[in-house]
Amino acid sequence: MGEYLIVDGYNVINAWKEFAQLRQVNLEHARELLIAGVAEYAAFKGHRAIVVFDAQEVAGLAATEQIHGIEVVFTNEGETADSWIERRAYELGKTRAKVFVVTSDYAEQINILGAGAYRISSREFREQYHKAKKEIAARLKIPNRALNRNELGGRVSGHVLEHLEKLRRLKS
Secondary structure: OOEEEEEEHHHHHHHOHHHHHHHHHOHHHHHHHHHHHHHHHHHHHOOEEEEEEOOOOOOOOOEEEEEOOEEEEEOOOOOOHHHHHHHHHHHHHHOOOEEEEEOOOHHHHHHHHHOOOEEEOHHHHHHHHHHHHHHHHHHHOOOHHHOOOOOHHHOOOHHHHHHHHHHHHHHO
């Protein structure tokens, strides 16, 4: 049993502004960032996560692999992520697992609701993801300014920061 989070990968990549330009330049990097973000979110929420990419963007045979502790699925050529997700949501629903599906595709939302799953739009998931990131930072006591920037202050502990500040003041 448990709780599952199934993400329509390309639907989220196409919906989030963070991925808009990156997708045009390097689709593989956009996929990697999405997978890492979903893994972090799922670990924080305690979900088993599955990210599904359909073969419409990448040709070839179906493949499933574990990346960052989540299942990443590339469907068969000609199979949509929607049909794969619907089938998996139905299978998991029969086991009485709680299933959340992230997609903004209206037809997909109707079908997964019929399978007993819960729908989360890509926009809602983006909001939930950023909220979880802030909660993680608060628990780790990482300053908000360090969330989206590459600053030393966001990566060292408080007593080290205090020592560095004292050294800075001595040299001034």
